[in-house]
Amino acid sequence: MGGTLKMPKFLKLIIELAFILLFAFLAIKHFSDGSTFNGIVFSGGVIVAVVLLIKEIITVTKSKKLFEKEVIMDGFLLGRLKTSLSISYLYLVIFLSVTIFTDNSLESFRDSVSFAFFSSLVVFMFAQLVQFFFNYSRE
Numbered sequence: 614m615g616g617t618l619k620m621p622k623f624l625k626l627i628i629e630l631a632f633i634l635l636f637a638f639l640a641i642k643h644f645s646d647g648s649t650f651n652g653i654v655f656s657g658g659v660i661v662a663v664v665l666l667i668k669e670i671i672t673v674t675k676s677k678k679l680f681e682k683e684v685i686m687d688g689f690l691l692g693r694l695k696t697s698l699s700i701s702y703l704y705l706v707i708f709l710s711v712t713i714f715t716d717n718s719l720e721s722f723r724d725s726v727s728f729a730f731f732s733s734l735v736v737f738m739f740a741q742l743v744q745f746f747f748n749y750s751r752e
Contacts, residue, residue: 618686622669623679629666636662693744701737705729 640655660665673679686694 617684617688618691619682620685621680621682622673624683625683626666626669626673629662629669633659633662633666635687673740693741693748697737697740700740701733704736705733 636655636658640652640659643649643655644652708729709722709726710724712729716722
């Protein structure tokens with residue numbers, strides 16, 4: 614399961630800047646459409662992304678190692694991520710299969726797809742938490 618995922622620090626900064634632009638675009642779009650709550654949520658995302666970018670810029674400028682590669686993920690984290698994604702995917706397939714076979718209507722399947730993706734995300738997050746506490750208790 615070895616191997617690491619490395620990324621230059623300047624590329625990490627560019628990706629964080631892209632997230633700021635994405636969240637800002639979504640916030641402006643939701644505010645202009647009239648959905649104030651979603652606009653506030655994405656504005657919060659902009660604030661968090663800006664704070665993380667400023668923290669990263671300060672760290673990089675102090676160390677003066679802009680082009681040095683940094684380890685983003687190692688084999689242990691990739692293994693945990695694969696396990697959680699597998700559990701989430703299995704839940705998604707089972708949920709959608711049960712939906713199709715219980716009601717032969719394609720309309721009910723369309724209605725349950727968005728809920729299935731949301732609940733699959735919740736299952737993924739729960740699997741991450743369980744793995745974190747399991748590995749934390751072993752140390």
